[in-house]
Each structure stands twice: as C-alpha cells, then as structure tokens.
Amino acid sequence: MTTKSLPHLTPTGTCWCGCAKKVGTGSFFAPGHDKVAEAALLAVEYGSSVAQLLHGHGYGPGHSVSARAVSEGVWRKCSACDYVGAPASIAHHTKKVHSTTAAERARGAAE
Numbered sequence: 001m002t003t004k005s006l007p008h009l010t011p012t013g014t015c016w017c018g019c020a021k022k023v024g025t026g027s028f029f030a031p032g033h034d035k036v037a038e039a040a041l042l043a044v045e046y047g048s049s050v051a052q053l054l055h056g057h058g059y060g061p062g063h064s065v066s067a068r069a070v071s072e073g074v075w076r077k078c079s080a081c082d083y084v085g086a087p088a089s090i091a092h093h094t095k096k097v098h099s100t101t102a103a104e105r106a107r108g109a110a111e
C-alpha cells in the first residue's frame with residue numbers, strides 16, 4: 001500500500017474556515033475553527049454522517065479505516081491489546097491502561 005500524497009498547503013494569514021479572520025503566521029485556522037470547518041464539510045458532503053463519510057471513501061464494517069491507518073504507518077497498534085491510534089494516543093493509552101503498577105511503583109518510590 002502507498003501513502004496518499006497530499007498537496008503541500010501554505011497558510012495564507014486568514015482562517016481557512018472562510019470566516020476571513022486574520023490568523024498568525026503558520027496557522028491555517030483561528031482557534032477551534034478547524035473543528036467548525038470539519039463539521040461543516042461533514043454536513044455539506046455527508047449529511048453529518050461519519051458512516052456516509054467512511055462509505056464515501058470505501059471504508060466500512062468490512063474494510064477498517066483504523067486498520068488502514070496502522071498499515072499506512074500513520075497510526076500504531078498497542079503492543080499489549082487491540083487499541084489503535086496516533087503515536088501520541090498510543091503513548092497516552094499505554095501509560096493510562098498498561099502501566100498502573102509501574103506508575104504506582106514510581107509514586108511509592110517518590111514518597
């Protein structure tokens with residue numbers, strides 16, 4: 001499988017949600033406006049349905065988008081369970097779910 005090559009985008013100094021607000025260099029969106037734009041896109045193109053979004057891209061119950069994310073290397077699978085997510089999510093998950101004893105030991109040592 002090949003990773004989809006996305007075009008290189010450059011922030012323009014105004015919010016990409018279309019509200020015309022000025023934003024700092026290096027930002028595409030005013031704070032939170034990326035979520036607004038995402039929701040609007042979902043509403044306009046997919047009737048606010050994530051199922052429609054998935055189906056529209058060829059994913060669904062028989063073709064897991066999260067498994068694809070892992071196989072593309074943009075997400076990782078937890079080494080101890082079936083949890084999948086972005087590398088930062090995996091780190092958070094591992095810390096929260098799998099290292100209770102380690103965390104308790106560390107706390108005990110610190111006290």
Ligand SMILES: [Zn+2]
Binds near residue numbers: 018019
């Ligand atoms: Zn905006």
Ligand SMILES: [Zn+2]
Binds near residue numbers: 078082083093
């Ligand atoms: Zn796990």
